[in-house]
Amino acid sequence: MSTKGRMPVLRTLRARITAAATIIVAIVMMLASIGFSAVLSSEVRDATTRAAETRAAELATRIDDSGTAGIADLDDDIVQVVDESGRVVAASEDAEEGTLPADRDGEVVTYDGDPVLIVVDEADDDARVVLAVPVDGDEATLATAGWLLAASTLLVVLVVAAVTWWVVGRALRPVGRIRREVDDITADRLDRRVPEPSSGDEIAALAVTMTACSTDSTRPRRRSGGSCRTPRTSCAPRSRPCASMPSSPAPIPRRRPSTTSPRW
Structure with a gap:
C-alpha cells in the first residue's frame, strides 16, 4: 500500500471536525453554566431576602404587641431594636458583639466574622428592628452548584469529543479503503x-x-487509425506492418556487359 497520502493526525478531517464540535459545545456549555449560576444565585438571594423580611415583620409585630422584653430571649436570631437616634434598646444573645448597621438594609455585610444579610423593619414609636441573617449556607450551596456545573461541563465536552471522533472515523473509514484500493x-x-x-x-x-x-x-478504445489507447495494445497494431517486411533489402541484379561488337 502506498504511504504517499498519509498526513499528521491533527491535520486530518476527522481531527478538525472533532475539534470544531468540541469547541462549540464547550462554549455553549460554559455560557449556559454562567447563566444558570447567575439565575441560581439571584433566586437563592431572593429567597433568603424574602424569608428575612418575613421574620423581621413578625418581630416588629411582636414588639408592637408586647414590647422589647422578649428580644433578649431569642436564641436563633441576630436582631437588635434601635430607636430613632440609632441607639440599641434591645438585642438578642447573638447580637451582642456590636451594633448592626441599620443603614445597610438589603446588603450583605460581615458581622462577627460571618457574612450576614441586613434587613430593617419599622416598629411603633419610631423604633426599628434590625435583623441579620447568615448567608454562609447560601454561599456553600452556590459553590457546590458551581463545582457540579464545572464537572458536568467537562464531562459533556469529553463525551462529545469522543463520540464525534468515533462517528467521524466510522463515516470516513470507507474513504480510507477507497484510497488504498486506488493506490493499488x-x-x-x-x-x-x-x-x-x-x-x-x-x-x-x-x-x-x-x-x-x-x-x-x-x-480498449479505438482511434481513427485503428490503434488502441491502453498500454497493453497500443503498440501491437503498429508492429504488424513491420513484421511482413524483410530484415534486409533484396540485392538488385546487375546486368553483364555484352561481349559482342555492334554491327554497323
Missing part, C-alpha cells in the same frame, strides 16, 4: 475494483464513480 490500481492491475459501501450516501456515490473510472480504463 496500476498499469498491470487494472482489474482491481473499488469497494462500494452499502450506506447509500455521498461516500458510496464516490465509490461508484471510482469503480466506473477504473472500469473504463480497462476497455
